[in-house]
Amino acid sequence: MERREQVLRFAQDDRFDILVIGGGPAGIAAAARAAECGLNVLLLDEGADVGGQIWRRRTGSLARGAARAWFTRLEASGATVIRGASVVDAARRADGGFTVTAERAAGALLVDAGVIVLATGARERFLPFPGWTLPGVIGVGAAQALLKGGASFRGKRVVIAGSGPLLLPVASALAADGASVRLVAEQARSRDVGRFALGLWRHPATLVQAARYRAGFVGTPYTLGTWVTAARGNGRVEEVDVTNGRTTRTIACDLLSAAFGLVPNTELARLLGCDRTDGMVWVNHDQQTSQAGVYCAGEPTGIGGVELSLAEGEIAGLCSAGHPGDARALLPRRDRLRRDAATMDRAFTLRPELRTLAHADTIVCRCEDVTLGAIKADWRMRQAKLYTRAGMGACQGRICSSALEFLHGWEADTTRLPVEPTLYSTLTAEPATSAPSANHGA
């Protein structure tokens, strides 16, 4: 099939007041609130549909509850939505506005915008252990994402071993799909998680939800203070070792879901020069970053879940649209949710033993097949890149850099364009002579 190269550029009249990057809850809330203020808003999302990971709909199913309400509100707001667009560059122009380059299956997309709202979400933290590169070893949210993408795990024997509040809902979803969940292993210590669970009493809705997840897979053991140490198999995962630090046992399985919490997607924020604190994008009360005209909302400012993302997204939308007064009423709720998020973060602190799972011959950088032994602990990420090519592959360090930050206490390296692998033709794209209608979401 001949590849159709098509460069789209919005006409000068269509220059957007606000460009929201990322269509999860934070981005949807920001785009809807800003567009409701009468501004010309564009929302770009990489996925086949908006909603992000949390509101991703199972193929053919309808949105419910808050997701449905926000989808409806976004549509009514008048914001333009383009799906299937991966942003590869964002640069400030001399006039203070921004030019953003995105890539779609149909070709490049160039967007001019006065203000940017970054709502780029989070990814899972993967930690290397022997066998983690075997097909059949996936993330925890990954299992959920593949399930929602239409995959079936019916009849599969599954071990879930990692950390964070995602483990139970994913176990429940897999069990509901007909998978046989053999074990759910949370690495955090029971007293830490117990304290967190007690904290849930302050949030009855969360507690009911947790109980429902438990009910979804009655008979499945959920153990605390237990973690995976190795996966083995011939061409695919066939068994895994889990330990509680005293005894290790082997469990046969077809799928291992292993991820250790979430890390924020800060590539675009770093590209735009936004300051960070503890790896998170720094924002002021109005969700504005250290860069004028760049706002940030949701997970990149600190992992906090859907409620916090919505609150931050609404605030970012209103403030970026020049209506900070209207956002004032939302601030106490946001601040309370931030405190709750910090409590949860402490409950799922990663244990130091997880730093010792990878051996010298264990691959750390999966794109370039660089082993842990090839990387010296007293290097910086830049040195690892230059000397070993770790972090230089297709994912651009999104997986190994997050692991090395935990393993060796490193900081992320600087980011430069393109922030995603991209076609040469996208980077050299010239504006089209005629501007198409903006309503051409894939």
Add this chain to the structure above:
Amino acid sequence: MSATGALVTMAIDGREVRVSAGISVAAAMLDAGVIAFRRSVNGSDRGPLCGMGVCYECRVTIDDVAHRRACLVMVADGLRVSTHACRPERSEGPA
């Protein structure tokens, strides 16, 4: 699994399969029993890891375009996927 019940025909490494419309290419491949999507630079088999477009482990060739992320592309009638299209040598980027 699509509630709409509509089916499309796609080819995985030349093998024709009927799959539900609206599912991801990665989902269709996993359901067809394919677990090795690409071959790493050292030649080992890899399959999806993150499921959400971050890790690039599910890269396959779709309709002759290399390095497409199977987890982000939806199936379509007549769509052709080939695995192991990413050979162990340093690739020169998307076609």
